[in-house]
Amino acid sequence: MPSPQALFFDVFGTCVDWRSAVEALVSQMVREKGCQIDSFAFADAWRARYQPAMQEIRAGRRSYADLDVLHRENLDATLREFGLTDRFDVHDRADLNKAWEKLTPWPDTVAGLSRLKSRFIIAPCSNGSIALMTRLSKFGNLPWDCILGAGLARAYKPDPQAYLRSCAALQLDPAEVMMVAAHNDDLAAARNAGLQTCFIPRTIEYGPDQTTDLRAESDWEIVARDLEDLALHLAC
Amino acid sequence: MPSPQALFFDVFGTCVDWRSAVEALVSQMVREKGCQIDSFAFADAWRARYQPAMQEIRAGRRSYADLDVLHRENLDATLREFGLTDRFDVHDRADLNKAWEKLTPWPDTVAGLSRLKSRFIIAPCSNGSIALMTRLSKFGNLPWDCILGAGLARAYKPDPQAYLRSCAALQLDPAEVMMVAAHNDDLAAARNAGLQTCFIPRTIEYGPDQTTDLRAESDWEIVARDLEDLALHLAC
Known part of the structure; x- marks a missing residue:
């Protein structure tokens, strides 16, 4: 890889x-x-x-x-x-x-992103607008290098254009980018668009009785416990 | 104001x-x-x-x-x-x-932007692409909240769309945004598009014999010595 x-x-x-x-x-x-x-x-x-x-x-x-x-x-x-x-x-x-x-980051998010930022360009590829991502990230101190995703691409994930136009904005090939998500369907779409993939389980996103996305459902390039663990995987 | x-x-x-x-x-x-x-x-x-x-x-x-x-x-x-x-x-x-x-920030830039970021959304509205602004900002530790400007707007300043589409991406009216620049023509175009304006002199941008943009050439809302001085003007 x-x-x-x-x-x-x-x-x-x-x-x-x-x-x-x-x-x-x-x-x-x-x-x-x-x-x-x-x-x-x-x-x-x-x-x-x-x-x-x-x-x-x-x-x-x-x-x-x-x-x-x-x-x-x-x-x-x-x-x-x-x-x-x-x-x-x-x-x-x-x-x-x-x-x-005004959404609260998970406990590992800011520390993990900060470490990953030392070696990689980090950006949201979310369905949130640029305005929403900007304010949400300011609220939670998410240290992005830039804001990509649906607001830029004017296409909603899992439409491949949401991923591809975000890669193009950085002048990168999809294979040079890794999508990190807690949702298997997001990763499947990213992989179809040519991106590398990493799964992070967030088993209480939908509350204590969550039944979906409890684990990786395909052979994603990386499966990490959380974003700090991903930083370890990527030697940050 | x-x-x-x-x-x-x-x-x-x-x-x-x-x-x-x-x-x-x-x-x-x-x-x-x-x-x-x-x-x-x-x-x-x-x-x-x-x-x-x-x-x-x-x-x-x-x-x-x-x-x-x-x-x-x-x-x-x-x-x-x-x-x-x-x-x-x-x-x-x-x-x-x-x-x-790989361009070096002026000595006041990172400190000034960091202070301004505590109260305002800060973003480049440059003619650089998203890719270029992202890498340049990572190189110089420019702490933007998001990257706007020509790469997003697909229009080059002083085309009004470069300013207006950047405001729209944040869901802000132009009057809610202040353009900060060392170039009077950039500020004139921003004002025509409805933005507030701030002039910062950079009298050696073109070397020791620079003859243009040595001073504010209109009644811009703020004229500051540099970005740390702008932070003082805006009580950051």
Whole structure:
């Protein structure tokens, strides 16, 4: 395996814990309004609309829109689903949508990325917009060299263009880049696009009862425990 | 003046000293080949082809090409101009073109940017490609939050789209962004696009006999001595 020049990272789930932060803000806002709901169920329901919304764009039925726009539309639908439509005005919804900019990194993320940055170009290759990735990374001190991914490519993973246009922005061949993710389907798409791959398990991304992506499901070039362990694998 | 949310920076000349580094590599390579030329004159001649090359694209006579490609073409022309065509093969030319990835920051740049980063989103809005800005910034430890500018916008400053598409990538109005540059014409274009402006003099960018951009030529919102002084102006 030739050493990669750059490492691309999935972000939601792989670098940051989206579920806890989204649940915490939902819980706080709902409590302030005197309502009672299962705020973890709300976070999961909001996130469950993520792939179907992107699929409209991947399938060509809708032109590219930043993930912030999709998150906001999905929030409206989730509030309806939970009978909260009348309780959240336009300002509340804008505030709640910003939950996605304030997600906490996993304990190994910042230390691991900092070590990996010493030898490699490191960049998110996420479905988040450039605006969202920038603010989220500033919030969590994620030390990227640049921000790539869907916002740049105007294509959502697993569309190969999301990976290929990100490689092209660095003037690298796909084989010179390694995709790091906690999701086997993301890695399968990256491999199909010609990238090297690394799996990191994040077994509580979806809570304690998670059943998917508990382990590597293919012969990815590297399987590491977390991002600090990946730094060890890559001699950083 | 409302406080900006993000600061955009010109890079060549404003954040880094391109002339010294390019001259040093030219001088070294020419010496190794046993040739004698004025390496500062070579650096200046190479750079003099920068605006005319971009103008072909701004004027619509050529489709967008990354600055690395223009630099490489301009290098061929400059080698011809100095009678060195036969002395630099394709590998030498590739090596020499990489001079633009290894430019030294001015003494105040890293400290100033680091302070400004504590309160603002900071990003290059340069004519350099994403690849070039990423490698240059890694070389000089420039702590950007993201990389914007021509490579993202596929338009060269002073085309308004270079500024406007960079603002849009952050989901900010132009008035929420301040352009920081050592070049009055860059600031004039940024102001026309609706951005706030800050002038920083870099009076030796073109060497000790520089005659242009020695001072602010309009009522820019801020005129600062250097990037650390700008941090003071903005209470960072």
